[in-house]
Amino acid sequence: MSGYWSGILTILSINIIMAYAIFLPVATGQLNLGGAGFQAVGAYGAAFLSSKYGLSVWETIPFAMALTALVSFLIAFPLLRTKGVYLVLATFAFAEVVGGAILNSTMLGGPMGLSVPAFVEYQVPVLGALLVTIFIFYLMATRFGLVMRAAHDDDVVTDLMGVNVRGIRVAAFTIGGALAGLAGALYAHSFSFVEIQGFNASLSIYVLLYVLLGGTQTAWGPLAGALFFTMLPEALRVALPALKGWMGLAMGFQGARTAPDESWRFVILGILTVLMMMFRSEGLITRVMVEKLRFRHHAVRLARVDAPA
Amino acid sequence: MTAPTPLLSLHNISKRFGGLAVISDVSFDVSAGARMALIGPNGAGKTTIFNLVSGFYQPDEGDIMMEGRAIQTIASRHRIGLGIARSFQNIRLMPHLSVTENIMLGQQARAGGVVELLKPLSFFGHSHWRDEAQALLKDMGLHTYPGEVVANLPYGIRKKIEVVRALVARPKLLLLDEPAAGLNAAETDSLTGFLKRISDTGVTLLVVEHDMGLVRRLCDHVVVLNFGRKIYDGPTANVQNDPLVLEAYLGPRDAASPAKTAEGCHAA
Secondary structure, eight states, rough: OOOOHHHHHHHHHHHHHHHHHHHHHHHHOOOOOOHHHHHHHHHHHHHHHHHHHOOOHHHHHHHHHHHHHHHHHHHHHHHHHHHHHHHHHHHHHHHHHHHHHHHTTTTTTGGOOOEEOOOTTHHHHHHHHHHHHHHHHHHHHHHHHHHHHHHOHHHHHHTTOOOOOHHHHHHHHHHHHHHHHHHHHHHHHHHHHGGGSSHHHHHHHHHHHHHOOOOOOOHHHHHOOOOOHHHHHHHHHHHHHHHHHHHHHHTTOOOOOOOOOTTTTHHHHHHHHHHHHHOOOSSOOOOHHHHHHHHHHHHHHHHHHHSSO | OOOOOSSEEEEEEEEEEEEEEEEEEEEEEEOOEEEEEEEEESSSSHHHHHHHHHHHOOOSSSEOOOOOOOOOTTOOHHGGGGTEEOOOOOOOOTTTTTTHHHHHGGGGGGSSSSSHSBSSSBBBBBBBHHHHHHHHHHHOOOOTTSSSBGGOOOHHHHHHHHHHHHHHOOOSSEESSTTTTTTTHHHHHHHHHHHHHHHHTEEEEEEESOOOOHHHHHHHHEEEEEETTEEEEGGGGGGGGGGHHHHHOOOOOSSSSOOSSTTGGTTT
16 A cells, blocks of 8 residues: 555544544534644653653553543533533633643653654554444444433433433543544554644644534534545545646636646635535534435335235 | 322422512422313413422422422432423424434433443344333324434424423323423314323323313313412312402403403493
């Protein structure tokens, strides 16, 4: 496999894991715009153990997950006291605090970053993303998944049904933290280097976009969102020169044309994002859509069972 | 001789919001197995009584007793475990969940514990929780919509589903807040039969309702509130002749009242 494709698969896997990390709190009705902060905790946790103590990835990854889960659990209590846009700002502020702390820490390399000696091939993040995906699909099929989605729809009634809504939200936030830690550790070991500039606000925004535009109602949503937004810039990399050629032809330009500027990819990405918000505000994949596809199977089965002999 | 302990009993309940006294010194009993209505003009405090019993508010004064035990300090989420379930004036089903999932949420009070939380409801086949929910929907004649997302269903069906959801917790006392609001005559008839069947299984009903037809057909006992005070507490048959109730609904007697009661005619 070429370096290009293994690089893409690595990034895609890490993005899928991150999307699920943010999906869990969002599925309970809590928007989290601090993804980069949680990922940075995991990445630096793993990088530090690997560079300073020479630990293997089988030790650094569980540690990074546990550390990020612990941090998430502890800040969940003050954070989840806020609601709506205030929670979004609070999680964003948390990511900024993490970034600032790491930037000013000599132990963690400050602005110089940390190099990570233990390296993993792309198969490891791919396997990680696969396991996380199966785990999330399982979780959403349990009663825990049911009460998570119920708390998202109406927390007052969910409470009345006997559910500890706060407990469910803290748990979802903590499990999400562990997944963000996993994504961070895989990032550190895949790219052999971490620097805090890589964990900036636009990462937090992108990861939240994967979830919101992919769809928050089912486990399919974040998967679709991460796939779409990771692969689209790559697809545009190929499609853009051709697109410019056609446009030139249509407008009657003659002669050779220069390759278009890279930044046009992000213009198109931005336009698509706006269009999706306008026309599919509940996300690419909605509950009704999944139910329809499932129903088609189910209806055929029922028809067979109910048919008179 | 002592009378049997009422299932629910309110003792001198008062509730104020700021300077506004919403409930003033209200007491009444709901005996086990009763079908009781709580009526009164808009703003009389009926829904506030429900919110006090289900634990959204705490009373400023007085005790709320469930089977002889004071419950006003118990958190709202533990009250379903005491046997209190309710429906809402404006339907509050989970719009993004399917019908079956809404019913399974109602089972939550019986499915406590982390182990039950982490068992799958549908992942390689069905759990007994899902089977139970679907069997119940079938019993109630609602089985045609198991996987349908609630937001897509007609209003009357959603009303019934909300009642079924409250019922799967196997409550002793079911609080229904305007179950017939927004239903047409046929749907109200169907709902009345539905509620009678529920009552026949031993569930005590306390109903807030404006539709007096439903109250007369369903309930044997009525409590009337007006401006947060109890003005009537007795059999349904007599409520329409009670002077205080007539005044609350129709205004003072000397203002020309169209009520065709013996007392209402004396001015003629």
